[in-house]
Amino acid sequence: MTTTPMKLSALTGRTGLGQDPEITGMTADSRAVQPGFLFAALPGTKMDGADFIPQAEEAGAFAVLGLPGTKANVPVIESDNPRLALAQYAAKLHPGQPALVAGVTGTNGKTSIARFCQQLWGMLGHKAGSLGTLGAYAAGYEYTLRHTTPDPVEIHQVLSTMATLGTSHLAMEVSSHGLSQYRADGVKFSLAAFTNITQDHLDYHPDFDDYFNAKKRLFTELLPEGGTAVVNVDGAGSEEMGRAIAKAGRILFSVGRKGADIRLIETAPLPDGTSLSLEAGDTRYDLHLPLIGYFQAENALVAAGLVIASGHDIGRVMPLLEKLDGAPGRMQLADELEFADGKAGVYVDFAHTPDAIETALKAIRPHAENRIIIILGAGGDRDNRKRPLMGKAAAAGADKVIVTDDNPRTEDPAAIRRQVMEGCPDAEEIGGREAAIMAGLKELRAGDVLLIAGKGHESGQTVGTVTHPFNDREVAQRLVGQLKSQNDQDGA
């Protein structure tokens, strides 16, 4: 990571500050202040950062950034939008980023697309990276993140490190929280992509319009004029987003069934993937995508669109889709149970919104000769209005529903389960996630599929404020192992 200590005046462009200390770092958390730091006193959702100015000064802050009227004993930089100012200053203090950064937003599909872009660029010979829910990755570099779109200081520390390592292409997820909190406003985007918008995060956004408008910022404010925006035209909200993009003078690259640039003509499920027939210009491509589920095809096309818009020939990019690996925990086959008359697949998926539950169940249906059993819960301290809708989508698309705990966080797990079950009153309720997975496995017969939804790649389950190790795939594999050895013993 590059940090360029700067005089406060040079960093902020402000003069007449009285003192002009050299700033060596910055943070919005008083607990992370070190001598020489600028402390950003941000009004938050729970607390007011201005209340922590004395602690920041005690820890050695040389300056404070805050709303007009902020008082401190060190120089104060007043700003009507201190979050935006923090993002701009972080980009200056930690300079450097991959030359090409593509931002990906939408309710579902961001992580998958970021991962696919990283792989495609890599296959085309670039040093490529991805940043988002799974963490930050580039060749020889892995960094754990607590957020899909981290705070601006962390973003620019990571981007600056990636640039130092020679990363030239980066796909990064830009969440609606990130957009409404200006976390990524210091990033220079060349490209952006939109997947879809359906209900999520209405605990944070006052209404759906606010959620939509936050996502729109990526295209109308962060992507510069003349930049290209790739849109999945089959995604909910894509028409309105497309109009906003065109109105703002950004170039629209559309993919999907009604895509102008890449048109999906036909798709069919295969035992181990999806067949795609596409048209781009006058050329037709018949491909075998090694990923299960139509939604993966949508995401792969958006990724291909970004890579083509980054300057690669479509004829070179398309065949590479046949080599994509799925993102961890997204419709991933965890294990199989074998019976005398056939097998039953156990899949792990990260569906944690009503639309994703519906989509994931539709995606897996062609792979179930018999029943689909779904295990789901809902995260605590998150949008509670989506819970009954998730339950309803589960009941509509599966043959049997088991409602269990996701990450209850600081909420009462039983109360969350009750809210999910408002949408699926006939579901079986099993609080412990491991017990629920075991019950799901024991239900399986030949031709059935078990879909364990909601936690995907996650390596822990957060109960209260403590995160216990828990990974759906590993737990499922261990329990399948137990069942197999039990069956072997019974059969012996």
Ligand SMILES: CC(=O)N[C@H]1[C@@H](OP(=O)(O)OP(=O)(O)OC[C@H]2O[C@@H](n3ccc(=O)[nH]c3=O)[C@H](O)[C@@H]2O)O[C@H](CO)[C@@H](O)[C@@H]1O[C@H](C)C(=O)N[C@@H](C)C(=O)N[C@H](CCC(=O)O)C(=O)O
């Ligand atoms: C709702 C939300 O997004 N909150 C984020 C926001 O917190 P906030 O500004 O509201 O914080 P607050 O607790 O009210 O405190 C106000 C200020 O006082 C400061 N403070 C507080 C205590 C103290 O002792 N000293 C101090 O300086 C805080 O650092 C903060 O700057 O800014 C914080 C610092 O960046 C984030 O850690 C925090 O994320 C919370 C923990 C969170 O859970 N966020 C999730 C919902 C989130 O951002 N998710 C998105 C979307 C995921 C997806 O769709 O995939 C993500 O990008 O991950």
Ligand SMILES: Nc1ncnc2c1ncn2[C@@H]1O[C@H](COP(=O)(O)OP(=O)(O)OP(=O)(O)O)[C@@H](O)[C@H]1O
């Ligand atoms: N294009 C899509 N349309 C609808 N559902 C999708 C799509 N892509 C993925 N999904 C569903 O959403 C889940 C999460 O996918 P992914 O992690 O790629 O999305 P995300 O936008 O990064 O999610 P998050 O907001 O949690 O970071 C998948 O496991 C799948 O169930």
Ligand SMILES: N[C@H](CCC[C@H](N)C(=O)O)C(=O)O
């Ligand atoms: N980035 C998403 C992930 C949710 C995953 C799910 N397992 C949950 O805990 O709700 C969020 O923080 O809302």
Ligand SMILES: [Mg+2]
């Ligand atoms: Mg993600």
